[in-house]
Amino acid sequence: MKNVLGIINLHENEELLKDITRQRPLAAVPFGGRFRLIDFILSNMVNSGIHTVGIIVKQQYRSLMDHLRSGKEWDLARKRDGIFLLPPPDHIHYSNSIYKGDLEHFHNQIDFLHRCSQDYVLIAASHILYNFNFSGAYRAHLESRADITVLYKEEQPRPGKFFSLATQVSVDEAGWVTDMEVSPGKIAGGKIGLEAFIMSKELLLRIIGDCVARGEFDLTKEGIIKNIRRYKIRGFRFGGYMAKISSIPDYYRANMELLQRDVWQELFKAGPIYTKVKDEAPAKYGAQAAVSNSLVSNGCVIEGQVENSLLFRGVRVRKGARIRNSIVMQKGDIGVNAELENVICDKDVIITDGKRLAGDKNYVMVIAKGMIV
Amino acid sequence: MLTNTLAKPAVPFGGKYRLIDFSLSNCCNSGMDTVGVLTQYQPLELHSYIGIGSPWDLDRNTGGVFILPPFVQARGGEWYKGTANAIYQNAGFIDQYAPRYVLVLSGDHIYKMDYSLMLQFHKENKAGATIAVIEVSWKEAGRFGIVNTLENRIVEFEEKPRNPKNNLASMGVYIFDWPVLKTFLQRDEKDPESVHDFGKNVLPAMLRDGQKMAAYRFQGYWKDVGTIRSLWEANMDLLSDKPALDLHDPGWRIYSVNPASPPHFIAPGGKVKCSLLSSGCLIYGEVENSVLFAGVEIEPGAVVRNTVVMPGARIGAGAYVEKAIIGPKAILEENCQIGSVAARTGGETEISVVGALVTIAANTAVSAGTMVNQFLSPVG
Numbered sequence: 130m131k132n133v134l135g136i137i138n139l140h141e142n143e144e145l146l147k148d149i150t151r152q153r154p155l156a157a158v159p160f161g162g163r164f165r166l167i168d169f170i171l172s173n174m175v176n177s178g179i180h181t182v183g184i185i186v187k188q189q190y191r192s193l194m195d196h197l198r199s200g201k202e203w204d205l206a207r208k209r210d211g212i213f214l215l216p217p218p219d220h221i222h223y224s225n226s227i228y229k230g231d232l233e234h235f236h237n238q239i240d241f242l243h244r245c246s247q248d249y250v251l252i253a254a255s256h257i258l259y260n261f262n263f264s265g266a267y268r269a270h271l272e273s274r275a276d277i278t279v280l281y282k283e284e285q286p287r288p289g290k291f292f293s294l295a296t297q298v299s300v301d302e303a304g305w306v307t308d309m310e311v312s313p314g315k316i317a318g319g320k321i322g323l324e325a326f327i328m329s330k331e332l333l334l335r336i337i338g339d340c341v342a343r344g345e346f347d348l349t350k351e352g353i354i355k356n357i358r359r360y361k362i363r364g365f366r367f368g369g370y371m372a373k374i375s376s377i378p379d380y381y382r383a384n385m386e387l388l389q390r391d392v393w394q395e396l397f398k399a400g401p402i403y404t405k406v407k408d409e410a411p412a413k414y415g416a417q418a419a420v421s422n423s424l425v426s427n428g429c430v431i432e433g434q435v436e437n438s439l440l441f442r443g444v445r446v447r448k449g450a451r452i453r454n455s456i457v458m459q460k461g462d463i464g465v466n467a468e469l470e471n472v473i474c475d476k477d478v479i480i481t482d483g484k485r486l487a488g489d490k491n492y493v494m495v496i497a498k499g500m501i502v
Numbered sequence: 503m504l505t506n507t508l509a510k511p512a513v514p515f516g517g518k519y520r521l522i523d524f525s526l527s528n529c530c531n532s533g534m535d536t537v538g539v540l541t542q543y544q545p546l547e548l549h550s551y552i553g554i555g556s557p558w559d560l561d562r563n564t565g566g567v568f569i570l571p572p573f574v575q576a577r578g579g580e581w582y583k584g585t586a587n588a589i590y591q592n593a594g595f596i597d598q599y600a601p602r603y604v605l606v607l608s609g610d611h612i613y614k615m616d617y618s619l620m621l622q623f624h625k626e627n628k629a630g631a632t633i634a635v636i637e638v639s640w641k642e643a644g645r646f647g648i649v650n651t652l653e654n655r656i657v658e659f660e661e662k663p664r665n666p667k668n669n670l671a672s673m674g675v676y677i678f679d680w681p682v683l684k685t686f687l688q689r690d691e692k693d694p695e696s697v698h699d700f701g702k703n704v705l706p707a708m709l710r711d712g713q714k715m716a717a718y719r720f721q722g723y724w725k726d727v728g729t730i731r732s733l734w735e736a737n738m739d740l741l742s743d744k745p746a747l748d749l750h751d752p753g754w755r756i757y758s759v760n761p762a763s764p765p766h767f768i769a770p771g772g773k774v775k776c777s778l779l780s781s782g783c784l785i786y787g788e789v790e791n792s793v794l795f796a797g798v799e800i801e802p803g804a805v806v807r808n809t810v811v812m813p814g815a816r817i818g819a820g821a822y823v824e825k826a827i828i829g830p831k832a833i834l835e836e837n838c839q840i841g842s843v844a845a846r847t848g849g850e851t852e853i854s855v856v857g858a859l860v861t862i863a864a865n866t867a868v869s870a871g872t873m874v875n876q877f878l879s880p881v882g
Contacts (some may be wrong), residue, residue, distance in 0.1 A: 162765030163781070201556075390784075393767060401762040408557075408757050410749035411517030411780040411793075412766070420774055426765040427518070427781055430750060439765070 130264055134247035134330065135174040135182040137167065138348070139193075140231035141256050142294050145376035148495040149475060153192040156184075156255035158380070159458050159476065161387055161396070162426040162439050165196055166374060167255040168404045169396075174251070175203045176400035177263040181210040181245055185234055187217060196405050203403045215241060230346025235337050242334060250333050252348070254324040258383065259371045260399040263327075266365045270327045275363035277332070277353065279306055280325040282371045286318035290382070293375040296322030296349060300364035309354045309362075323367060326353065332360070370395040381473060381493050384439050384456050388422055409442050417448060433463070447482075454490065472496060511609030512548040513733065514812050514830065516740055516749060516756075517778040517793050520551060521727065522609040523758045526558040526567075529607075531754055532617040536565035536599055539609070540588045542581060545571055557757045570595060584698030590687040601680050606700065608674040612736050613724040614747065614754050620718045621677055627654060629716035630682040631708055634675035636720045646671035647701045649717050656715040659706050670717060672701065673724055682713065723747040734827055734853050737793045737810045741776050749778075761796050761813075771802065780813075787817065795830075809841075818864065825851060825870065829858035839867040 143150045149158055156167040167184075174182055182205060186193060193214075199205075200212030218237040235242075242250075249270075251263060259282075270278040281298040292312075298320040299308040309322065336352040345351035353362070370392055372383035386392045396402075409428025414420070420435040428443035433450030441459040446452060449466040457463065457474045464482035471488035475498040480486065484502055488494030496502060511522035522539075529537050537560055541548055554560075555567030570592050572582050582588035589596075589606065596604060603624065605617055615634070624632040633656065635649050643666035650658040650668045660666065686704055690696050696703040709715055723746035727733045739745060749756060763782030768774055772785040779785070782797040787804035794800075798811045801819040809823050812830040817823060821834045824841035834840065834856070841854045852871025856862060863879035 164764075387764075388767070390767070390769075393764065397764040402764070403762045406557075406760040408755050408760065410756070411778040411795075413750065414774045414777045414779065415743065416776050418775055420768045421772065422770040423768050424765040425768065425779070428750065 130178040130251075130267055131180055132247050133177075133179050133249045133251050133263075133267060133327070134242075134245045135179040136250055136252045137170055137174075137182065137184045137255055138231060138252055138324075139167075139185055139187045139255060140234065140348075141187075141254055142375060145293055146374070146380065148377060148497070149380065149473070152189065152498060154187055154189055155374070156186075157190075157193045157196055158374070159441060160258070160374075160380075161384060162424045162441050163407075164402060164404045165193075166258065167193070167196070168402050169258045169260065170253050170255050171197075171203050171205075172400060172402045173259070173261050173263065174253075175205065175403070177261075177267075179251065179263070180205075180207070181213070181247060183213045183215050183238070183241060183245075185215050185231065185238070187234075190214070190216065198405070202405055213241060230351075231348050232337055232340050232346045232352060235333075235348065236341045239334070239337065242330060242337075245330070248330055250328060250330050252326045252328075252333075256374045257323050257325075257371060258374065258396065259323065259367065259369055260396050260402065261367060261369060262400060263325075266367075267327060269365055270363065273304070273363045274361070275305075276328060276360035277362045278327040278365050279309070279353075279362055280323040280327075280365045280367050281320045282323060282367045284318040284321050284371075291315040291317060292321055292373055293379065295373060295375070296324060298322050298364055300366075304364055306357065306362040306364050309349075309357060311350055311354075320364070321371075321373065323371065324349070327365075369399070372396075377473075377493065377495060378491070381456065385437070385454070387424055387439065388437065393424075407442055412440075415448075418446075441476075450480075475499075478502070510728075512551055513610070513727070514795055515612065515727070515733070516737060517780045517795055518760075519756055519758045521612065522548070522552070523558075523756050524612050524614070525607045525609050526552075526555075526560070527754075527756045527758075528613075528615050528617060530558040530560065530757060532615075534605070534617065535560070535562055536568075536601075538568045538570045538592060538595060540582065540592065541569060541571045542588070545569075551759060553759075557759050559757075565599070568595065584696075584703075585700045586687055586690055586696075586704045587698035589683075590691050590698070593684060593687065596680060596684075604678050604680045604683060606676040606678070608726075610728065611674060611724060611726050612747065613673070613720075613722065614751075614756070615675070615720060615722070615724075616754075617675075617677075620675070620720075623718050624677045624716065627716040628714065630679050630713040631705070632677045632716045632718050633705070634673040634720050635670040635717045636673050636722075636724050638669055638671045640666070640669050643669045643671065648672075651717045654716050654718075656709065656717050659701070659709065661701060670719070673720060674701075674726070675720075676700065676705075682708075686711075730827065730853055730855060734810060734825075738791070738808065740778055740793065741791055763796055766794075769802075772800070787819075787821075801836075812858070826854040826856065828856045829860060831859050832856045833861040835862060835864040835866075837865045838862045841868070842870040 141155045143155045205212040215238045412429040415432035418431045422437050423435045424439045426442040431446045432448045433446040435452045438452045438455045443460045444457045445462045447465045450463045451468045453470045455469045455472045458476045461474045462479045466483045467480045468485040471493045473495045477499045479501045560567035648660045648666045649670045725736045766783035769786045773788040776791045778793045780796040784799045786802040787800040790807045792809045794811045795813040797814045799816045803820040804817045806823045808825045811828045814831040815828045817834045818836040820837040822839045826840045855873045857875040
């Protein structure tokens with residue numbers, strides 16, 4: 130897939146995730162014990178043989194730059210090609226109404242698109258997690274002679290599971306997309322778009338030009354959906370595991386689903402997921418450690434009880450502490466005899482000795498980064 | 503700044519490291535930016551592991567890490583004849599940097615040491631050579647090169663003495679004034695009697711010559727892991743409540759090449775106590791007092807005790823492993839038994855070893871102290 134430019138579009142709706150995106154973009158939200166959301170799509174692109182990746186970064190991207198640095202961990206620190214961070218134009222401020230849409234940002238970086246030597250682009254989002262080699266979808270795109278290929282996943286409705294802010298795709302029997310809509314609320318299932326599109330660079334440039342000229346600035350809604358009759362749009366069904374992180378319950382559930390062996394295998398084993406290396410020591414279990422059904426990262430020191438939980442790198446669980454159904458991000462320190470249930474602790478949280486904190490299974494408690502409770 | 507790696511520095515240790523990570527990380531944490539690694543036997547794995555040295559921040563524009571295997575010159579080439587000869591043959595490399603001091607290390611010792619403090623000591627004492635020493639138990643003193651001192655000054659060397667006068671052992675960490683060392687290496691090279699070893703030849707020769715030699719006392723954990731037993735013991739040392747060698751110390755991190763693998767998973771029913779576990783492990787069975795490297799799988803009902811399991815090994819359902827070292831990617835099929843249950847009752851038993859890539863067929867029993875290096879199936 131050398132001839133494909135990867136574009137990770139970080140214009141993602143963070144409205145329902147404010148508790149964990151206050152200080153970072155959604156792409157930099159920690160996930161699965163040692164990763165950040167962007168690691169998945171970035172690794173997928175690299176594992177597919179893509180050599181050039183442009184990242185359309187939106188705001189508060191310091192933590193993202195700190196994570197990606199030269200792109201070396203993804204083998205993207207190259208003399209030619211490699212990783213390109215594409216920051217927003219100076220005048221865009223997302224907190225006020227000057228922000229119009231992602232196409233304005235694409236338009237601002239049009240020189241980058243022109244300069245890249247690749248003839249095709251794969252545009253994808255960071256908040257949809259899956260492990261996938263795109264080369265099959267790329268081949269199908271070329272063979273079908275479609276203008277655009279849209280990736281989607283068929284999700285059976287399941288009780289208690291919803292998709293927020295999802296793109297729904299309708300596909301006819303021959304595999305052509307007949308309709309698409311971005312649902313403003315929750316949907317139970319159906320054909321959920323992966324927010325990943327393959328098209329020629331030429332077409333992307335045309336869409337950007339046409340839209341901006343007409344005062345339209347939303348790639349999915351105005352660039353693609355409005356043109357559904359004009360362009361030949363093909364659906365590509367993705368059959369593996371997918372998690373869409375658009376709300377705190379989504380985030381919590383996707384982390385917890387990693388405790389299922391098949392999900393763990395599918396999300397981590399098909400292709401390696403690369404991330405920034407921290408050189409933490411192996412996790413250490415003390416004599417009173419009791420850990421069950423949990424994911425534990427390097428650098429943890431565990432002397433208490435952990436059940437149905439995820440511990441990120443460098444977490445300390447002190448004697449007598451009990452953690453159930455919870456997520457503790459990097460460097461969390463859970464004090465002696467403290468108890469957590471249905472809690473998400475953001476990075477660097479300290480729970481002092483003997484404290485008890487509990488959320489509800491359907492409404493988890495989120496403790497902000499750096500808090501001392 | 504030379505790491506003398508004529509031994510087994512690529513051996514995995516401590517759940518994610520290789521022995522050489524300790525010397526290289528010490529260099530990196532001590533602020534050293536030029537390191538030569540002298541390699542000789544079976545160098546491929548070590549060379550590819552070190553690469554351009556980026557895990558230890560040694561990929562530099564000037565300096566950095568250099569791998570120095572023996573090479574052939576116009577007038578013929580030869581293997582490194584000994585530790586001192588290895589450095590003699592690379593004098594040209596060292597001269598390129600025209601250093602005042604040269605630090606000589608081993609690549610197979612486990613310790614955390616700030617070499618910059620030792621260098622400061624060397625300068626303050628205006629010594630021609632400084633040797634790092636550590637107090638060992640009197641019982642063990644006979645196994646080491648013993649350094650007899652007057653104050654800080656070295657007065658005598660004894661290689662593995664039967665009746666040691668002292669319990670200060672040389673750690674194999676030396677700082678030399680490079681011009682002084684160079685002279686003595688040249689002299690040593692011409693001596694037909696010499697085996698070209700630092701401990702046996704060069705250091706005693708310097709002492710005889712009246713060079714000022716200082717002993718730098720190191721306080722802390724240090725272990726030479728030359729044998730199976732010491733390798734196993736050093737791994738077990740990490741499991742105590744407050745280990746003498748703290749791998750979790752953020753102020754002195756040990757760097758290594760990190761695999762891209764997810765956090766390890768402890769299944770419902772899995773049990774882990776007093777152990778070190780690395781990324782990518784899947785634990786369905788029971789693990790106690792053990793060190794597990796990346797990607798190890800412990801299947802349901804398996805019990806692993808007092809054991810070191812190297813990367814990618816699989817312990818089959820119902821297997822029992824006691825006091826062993828299981829090599830990388832070894833497979834123990836269902837209901838194998840390695841080592842003896844008797845070891846649990848406190849009796850000293852030998853350590854069993856299963857080699858890399860070895861498969862032990864289902865229901866095979868391997869008695870304590872056995873080394874298995876090929877496929878093994880139950881008798882009969």
